[in-house]
Structures are given as structure tokens and as C-alpha cells.
Amino acid sequence: MSDNLLRVQPIRNGTVIDHIKASRGKKVLDILNLSGSDTTISLLINVQSKIQKRKDIIKIEDRELNEIEIEKLALLSPDAIVNIIRNYSVADKIKIEIPEFISEIVHCPNENCICNNERSVSTNFKLLNKENLQIKCTYCGRKMDEENINFI
Amino acid sequence: MKHIVSIEDLDNKSIMSLLKRASELLPVAEGKKKSDKLKGKILSTCFFEPSTRTRLSFESAMQRLGGSCIGFADPSATSHLKGETLSDAIRMVSGYSDAVVLRHPREGAAKLASEVSDVPIINGGDGAGQHPTQTLLDLFTIKEEIGKLENLKVGMLGDLRYGRTVHSLSQALDRFNTKLYFISPESLAMPDHVTDELTNDWSTHQNLESVLSELDVLYVTRIQKERFPDVEDYKRVAGAYRINSELLNNAKPKMKILHPLPRVDEISTNVDNTKHAAYFRQAFNGIPVRMALLEKLIGDK
Structure with a gap:
């Protein structure tokens, strides 16, 4: 039995988020607000990986991620892989992708932007660069990189 | 070309063709020649922030081409519209006219307007943003x-x-x-x-x-x-x-x-x-x- 399995047991139903950028797992938990839910969650930090040098893994029991959560995850760790587990086996493997337009999940930092000042307008960002994450508000044009993204 | 929100909406070819046409229109702009190219057309000038120069030049341009203008210039217009969102105000105004010039204190206002308007939106300045x-x-x-x-x-x-x-x-x-x-x-x-x-x-x-x-x-x-x-x-x-x-x-x-x-x-x-x-x-x-x-x-x- 490998070390990883000894550390954390396989889950019967739920989601395993694999290949999260090392040390990013805690932030993923916070942003997706998973620690507030009442299911069992395991977070593995700095796991040895063949693909990346180190990675984080999150196992969430009895819960599958929805589209918005997957979009947020893509911004936090674009290389992560979402495994949907049903009855101990991988029912679905989702290669996440940052969409070309990112709506409703990120705050615009420009207080004078119309999207922060008008009811019923949701924020909208265009993806400029995937590798060195950079997005741009489609309203005011403000650009943001990975470090200063604020989730709604 | 539908809306003019940012100068980036225009490629170099469109810019050059607009500048060429502007040059041809100089005698009309000076009042030496008449034009009725836009006769029967209405331009709305919606100024949620005062800007006399921009507003008057748009109104003059429209009238030199035989068209007419409606709109408001008074910053207190924003309080007349209190409670109404910009999107709703633009939907209304776009039904009253053939194009809308919008001046607004918030960045991105013209972009938002262009998403809800049936007629062309021209950005007349949005906060610290664009003024194409x-x-x-x-x-x-x-x-x-x-x-x-x-x-x-x-x-x-x-x-x-x-x-x-x-x-x-x-x-x-x-x-x-x-x-x-x-x-x-x-x-x-x-x-x-x-x-x-x-x-x-x-x-x-x-x-x-x-x-x-x-x-x-x-x-x-x-x-x-x-x-x-x-x-x-x-x-x-x-x-x-x-x-x-x-x-x-x-x-x-x-x-x-x-x-x-x-x-x-x-x-x-x-x-x-x-x-x-x-x-x-x-x-x-x-x-x-x-x-x-x-x-x-x-x-x-």
C-alpha cells in the first residue's frame, strides 16, 4: 500500500481535486467555502507527485463540485484535475479550464467601475493570459493578475 | 461598426476612413455648405456629468447634418433618474432616438449601455476611462x-x-x-x-x-x-x-x-x-x- 493511501482513505462518493498547485489547497478550501460544509474533507499538502514536484490534494465526501466552484478552482489552480467519485471509482475526470470570460465570481477592484455601482450588473472579466494569469474587467478595463484576484 | 465605446473598437482602416470623411465635411462643419444626410434622425445626448464642450460639439455636428437632438445636460438629471438603473435609462432613451451619446462619471458605463441599447452608443467620456x-x-x-x-x-x-x-x-x-x-x-x-x-x-x-x-x-x-x-x-x-x-x-x-x-x-x-x-x-x-x-x-x- 502506498504512503498516500495510508495517510488518507479512499472515499466512497464525492470529489477528489488532484494536482492542486502546491500550498494552494488551503486557499481552495477557503475560497470554495468547503470547510464550512458538514461533510468530511481531507486536505493533503505538499504531496510528492510524478507530474509536478509537489502538489496538494483535497478529498470531499458526498459532494460534487458545481460549475461555479470549478471555475473558481480554475483561477486558483489551472492545472488541477477534478475526479468525481461514485462507489469508490472515478465516475468522471474533469480537466478544468479557465473560460474566456469569467462572470460573477471575481470582484472588480476599481470602486468607480460601473459594475460596482449599478444594481443587477454582474462582474465580467476577459482572460488575457492563461500561463501568467491575467484577466481584464470588460467594463473599466482594469487588469488583474493571480495575486490580486478577489473572489465574490 | 455599431457602438463606439473605446478607440480600440476602431481598426486603423476605419480610423483613416473616418478622418478622410471628416476632412470632406469641413465646409459643412463651418456652415459654408449644407447637408441633410441625417434629416429626420434624432441623437440623444445623455450627460450624467457636465461637459459643455463635448455636448455642444455633438449637438452642432448633428444639426449641421440636418438631424436633431434631445437629451439632458444637467448633472441633477441623475437625481431625476434616482432609483432607475443606467441600463433601464438607456433602454428607454434608445427607444427615443437613432443613437445615444453618453457621458457618465463611472468607468465602463458606456460598455454597459452598449450591452442593452438597440441603437449605437457613443462614449462621450466615462469617468477616468475612455473618450474615443x-x-x-x-x-x-x-x-x-x-x-x-x-x-x-x-x-x-x-x-x-x-x-x-x-x-x-x-x-x-x-x-x-x-x-x-x-x-x-x-x-x-x-x-x-x-x-x-x-x-x-x-x-x-x-x-x-x-x-x-x-x-x-x-x-x-x-x-x-x-x-x-x-x-x-x-x-x-x-x-x-x-x-x-x-x-x-x-x-x-x-x-x-x-x-x-x-x-x-x-x-x-x-x-x-x-x-x-x-x-x-x-x-x-x-x-x-x-x-x-x-x-x-x-x-x-
Whole structure:
């Protein structure tokens, strides 16, 4: 039995988020607000990986991620892989992708932007660069990189 | 072409064709020739923030082409619309007219309006954001005064940090292979987000004298007192960036000075009668340029 399995047991139903950028797992938990839910969650930090040098893994029991959560995850760790587990086996493997337009999940930092000042307008960002994450508000044009993204 | 939210909505070919049409429309703009190209058409001017120059030039342009205008100019109009969202106000106004000019204190307002409007939205300035017709009239002025837009050496002087006209103009001129000289105190330097996108050669300078003789165009902006916590600092800086006719002895004979106006005292009145002064013609150029744009957006339907 490998070390990883000894550390954390396989889950019967739920989601395993694999290949999260090392040390990013805690932030993923916070942003997706998973620690507030009442299911069992395991977070593995700095796991040895063949693909990346180190990675984080999150196992969430009895819960599958929805589209918005997957979009947020893509911004936090674009290389992560979402495994949907049903009855101990991988029912679905989702290669996440940052969409070309990112709506409703990120705050615009420009207080004078119309999207922060008008009811019923949701924020909208265009993806400029995937590798060195950079997005741009489609309203005011403000650009943001990975470090200063604020989730709604 | 549907809406004009940003100068980026126009490619170089569309810009050149608008400038060419603006040039043809000069006699109509001056009232020497009549046009009824937009007869029966209505332009809404919705100014949620006052801007007399922009509003009057749009209204003049529309009327010179035989069209008419409705709208509001009063900043208190925003309180008349209290409770109503901008989106709802634009949906209403777009049903009353063939195009809408929008001036608004928030960045991105014109983009939002363009998402809900059935008729063309023209951005007449959105907060610290875009003001594409100003950029077009600046480009038109340079082309008319110098004879071309390509391969010029253009200096920008004054408040380059907060002046949105110089941001948009720099990015637009860069598309025409312009070498840009940014001349300002360090505290008012051109922001990185503008210079990062420039593909041609550019340089920064603390004083004008060192580069003046190289320039084809000098674009002057106002240094605003509000930017300086200390009045003495303001006086010192503003004094160092003042243009007068003696200073211009070193300039190329055909070098032209532009300024978006209103000026305070950054250009001495003794420059007004020199062959370098182009800023009053520049202010007038707002009319033919906006006429060309209105024709394109409303007349070609």
C-alpha cells in the first residue's frame, strides 16, 4: 500500500481535486467555502507527485463540485484535475479550464467601475493570459493578475 | 461598426476612413455648405456629468447634418433618474432616438449601455476611462496639421499620469508607428499600464528643452492643482512646464502644439499667434470628426 493511501482513505462518493498547485489547497478550501460544509474533507499538502514536484490534494465526501466552484478552482489552480467519485471509482475526470470570460465570481477592484455601482450588473472579466494569469474587467478595463484576484 | 465605446473598437482602416470623411465635411462643419444626410434622425445626448464642450460639439455636428437632438445636460438629471438603473435609462432613451451619446462619471458605463441599447452608443467620456471621440479629433488634428499620421515624433507634456486623453492618444498613435516622448515631472509620469502596451520606441524626459527640436507635434496637458498636497510644489512644477513663444525658437518650423483645452496658463497667450498654435483649430475639429462618426453610425443604416 502506498504512503498516500495510508495517510488518507479512499472515499466512497464525492470529489477528489488532484494536482492542486502546491500550498494552494488551503486557499481552495477557503475560497470554495468547503470547510464550512458538514461533510468530511481531507486536505493533503505538499504531496510528492510524478507530474509536478509537489502538489496538494483535497478529498470531499458526498459532494460534487458545481460549475461555479470549478471555475473558481480554475483561477486558483489551472492545472488541477477534478475526479468525481461514485462507489469508490472515478465516475468522471474533469480537466478544468479557465473560460474566456469569467462572470460573477471575481470582484472588480476599481470602486468607480460601473459594475460596482449599478444594481443587477454582474462582474465580467476577459482572460488575457492563461500561463501568467491575467484577466481584464470588460467594463473599466482594469487588469488583474493571480495575486490580486478577489473572489465574490 | 455599431457602438463606439473605446478607440480600440476602431481598426486603423476605419480610423483613416473616418478622418478622410471628416476632412470632406469641413465646409459643412463651418456652415459654408449644407447637408441633410441625417434629416429626420434624432441623437440623444445623455450627460450624467457636465461637459459643455463635448455636448455642444455633438449637438452642432448633428444639426449641421440636418438631424436633431434631445437629451439632458444637467448633472441633477441623475437625481431625476434616482432609483432607475443606467441600463433601464438607456433602454428607454434608445427607444427615443437613432443613437445615444453618453457621458457618465463611472468607468465602463458606456460598455454597459452598449450591452442593452438597440441603437449605437457613443462614449462621450466615462469617468477616468475612455473618450474615443477626443482621441479621434486629436488624430484628425495631427493629420490635418502635419499632413500624415505615420512615423511622427510626438511629445506629450504635463500631467501624463492622470490625463486620460494622453493615455488613449498614446495607444492610438502607437498603431501608426509614432515615436513618443513623455515629458513630465516624475510624480506625474505616464503609467506603466500605458507604456507596457506600446510597441514603438518611447522615452521619458524631465524637461522639454532637451527634446523640443526633434518633435513634429507637442501635446500639452493641464497640470491640476488638486494633484499636489502642497501649493508651493504645484507652483514650482507648473512653472517648469510652461510654454512661451521664446522657448519655441528651438522648435522645428512646422512643429504644432495641441492641447485638449481648457488651458490655464500652461501655454502663454503669446504662443496663440505663432505658426505652432493648433489648439483652437483642434477644438473646432471636434465638429467634423463627430459629423463623420454620426454619418457612419446613423446615416449608413
